[in-house]
Amino acid sequence: MIGYPNKKTAYKTSSEINYSRRGMSLEEDINDTNRYYLEADIAAVHKKPTPITIVNVDYKSRSTAKITEAYFQIPSTTDYNGVYRGQYLDFEAKETHNKTAFPLKIIHPHQLAHLSRVIKYGGIAFLIIRFVAHDETYLVWAKDLLDKIGKVKEKSIKYEWFRDNGILIPYNFAIKIDYLKVIDRLLDGGN
Amino acid sequence: MIGYPNKKTAYKTSSEINYSRRGMSLEEDINDTNRYYLEADIAAVHKKPTPITIVNVDYKSRSTAKITEAYFQIPSTTDYNGVYRGQYLDFEAKETHNKTAFPLKIIHPHQLAHLSRVIKYGGIAFLIIRFVAHDETYLVWAKDLLDKIGKVKEKSIKYEWFRDNGILIPYNFAIKIDYLKVIDRLLDGGN
Numbered sequence: 281m282i283g284y285p286n287k288k289t290a291y292k293t294s295s296e297i298n299y300s301r302r303g304m305s306l307e308e309d310i311n312d313t314n315r316y317y318l319e320a321d322i323a324a325v326h327k328k329p330t331p332i333t334i335v336n337v338d339y340k341s342r343s344t345a346k347i348t349e350a351y352f353q354i355p356s357t358t359d360y361n362g363v364y365r366g367q368y369l370d371f372e373a374k375e376t377h378n379k380t381a382f383p384l385k386i387i388h389p390h391q392l393a394h395l396s397r398v399i400k401y402g403g404i405a406f407l408i409i410r411f412v413a414h415d416e417t418y419l420v421w422a423k424d425l426l427d428k429i430g431k432v433k434e435k436s437i438k439y440e441w442f443r444d445n446g447i448l449i450p451y452n453f454a455i456k457i458d459y460l461k462v463i464d465r466l467l468d469g470g471n
Numbered sequence: 472m473i474g475y476p477n478k479k480t481a482y483k484t485s486s487e488i489n490y491s492r493r494g495m496s497l498e499e500d501i502n503d504t505n506r507y508y509l510e511a512d513i514a515a516v517h518k519k520p521t522p523i524t525i526v527n528v529d530y531k532s533r534s535t536a537k538i539t540e541a542y543f544q545i546p547s548t549t550d551y552n553g554v555y556r557g558q559y560l561d562f563e564a565k566e567t568h569n570k571t572a573f574p575l576k577i578i579h580p581h582q583l584a585h586l587s588r589v590i591k592y593g594g595i596a597f598l599i600i601r602f603v604a605h606d607e608t609y610l611v612w613a614k615d616l617l618d619k620i621g622k623v624k625e626k627s628i629k630y631e632w633f634r635d636n637g638i639l640i641p642y643n644f645a646i647k648i649d650y651l652k653v654i655d656r657l658l659d660g661g662n
Contacts, residue, residue, distance in 0.1 A: 324588045326548050329522040332538060347523060347541040357517050361552060366593025368559035397515045402557025 306375040306410045306417065309456040310360065316455050317364075323460060325362030325369060331355055357394045364460060365467055368403035370395065371422075371459075375410035381436035382409060384429065392429070395422035404466070408459060409446065411439060418446030419462045497566040497601045497608065500647040501551065507646050508555075514651060516553030516560060522546055548585045555651060556658055559594035561586065562613075562650075566601035572627035573600060575620065583620070586613040595657065599640070599650060600633060609637030610653045 304312075307327070317323040336349035358372040372395070374386050387407075398405040405422035424445050428437055447462050495503075501518070508514040527540035549563040563586070565577050578598075589596040596613035615636050619628055638653050 318588075321588075321591075324548075324585065324592055324594075329520040329544075330525075331520040332523065332541075334521075345543055347543070348539060350523075350538040350541060352536060352538070353520075357515075363559040363561070363589055363592045363594035366559070368554040368557070368594075370554070394515065397509075397512075398554055400512075401515055401554045403515075403554035403559075 304456070306373050306408065306457075307359075309417075310373050310408065310459075313456045313458065314360075314362075317460065323362060323364035323369075325360055325364065327359050328355075328357065328361070354388060354390065356390050358391050364463060367463070367467065368398070368401075369406075369463065370398040370403050371406045371408060373408040373410075375412055377412045378436075379411070379413040379439065381434075381438050382411075382442065383436045385435060392426060396426055399423055404463060406459075408449070408457065409442060411442070414439070415451075416443075417449045417451070417457055418442045419449055419459055420446040495647070497564050497599065497648075498550075500608075500642075501564050501599065501650075504647045504649065505551075505553075508651065514553060514555035514560075516551060516555065518550050519546075519548065519552070545579060545581065547581050549582050555654060558654070558658065559589070559592075560597075560654065561589045561594050562597045562599060564599040564601075566603055568603045569627075570602070570604040570630065572625075572629050573602075573633065574627045576626060583617060587617055590614055595654060597650075599648065600637065602630060602633070605630070606642075607634075608640045608642070608648055609633045610640055610650055611637045 311327060314323075314325045314327070317325060331353040332350045333353055334347055334350045336347070338346040338348050340346075358370055360373065361368070361370040363369070372387060372391050374382075376382050376386065395405040395407075399422060407420045407422060407425055408417060409420055410417040420442060425437075428441060428445070449457050449459055449462065452458055498518070505514075505516045505518070508516060522544040523541045524544055525538055525541045527538070529537040529539050531537075549561055551564065552559070552561040554560070563578060563582050565573075567573050567577065586596040586598075590613060598611045598613060598616055599608060600611055601608040611633060616628075619632060619636070640648050640650055640653065643649055
């Protein structure tokens, strides 16, 4: 079974309503987009599986080993990476319901350290940040965000900073979050 | 908790003795090597977590959510990828106890398709194959293996083929399986 996102999870219970007009989480939109890129034979970008520590597995049934005890680990890298036009791409995707600022606590320090390494080793590192209340999704270069984090004293970065420094990715029904268009601009010499 | 391999698992029970002189599995050797590259600030290559489908999680204790029912998925990509010298690296690692041939069934067709895409999109795709009985570890370019698979009728490839077409990676105590030396040769114009 391949890890296609479960469409059934797109509609949440009242306590976790997704305020975006699409009713899809950012993760679902990006997984859809990556599947589009794969099927259109453009790029191979995948979400990494959630890291877990497996403690107990029940092998009673040979064909379907059942994991009966496992725990979530803190990820040591970002969620997404892959290859496009000969480039290594690496990014983290986060959404916030906060209207005025992006809370930094939702990105783990290990992930920022990883993005910093990716830049150093010559990969293309970025973040895709969605402000659900504004229904806006931005691509932000990891270098810009890391510089900004080094300068702010608060534990959040204002929404305006993303509006001024991020690249708005318009929602598209065929290619939900077409972030490779931004990468194309980078590779073709614009920004 | 970061996913460092558990050293306790290096010594197996009698039914699963590892015949390599190091008593370490290929996966453990590669994880050690990648950790060395990371600490030496050379490259960021990581093993992807095992993909699983989570069915039930017990949230009784807030700090340690316990997964109580989950199943293994078939991986849709290879186990390892990362960035080095501006290049996207992608590889699968497999070991066999077979003396005379490498059984193809231990590589999943999805993984071969993925390696083929990586080549097409300009990444560096390869496999690290260990013949435990010979205590030899080879790097094989994915292109060469895919070509060979297209030609053979058997469900295995002879050991001699790897000896003739692979690049032997000598075991090293500091950097267990120094595969980036082979990548350097590729990037610096040799092979």
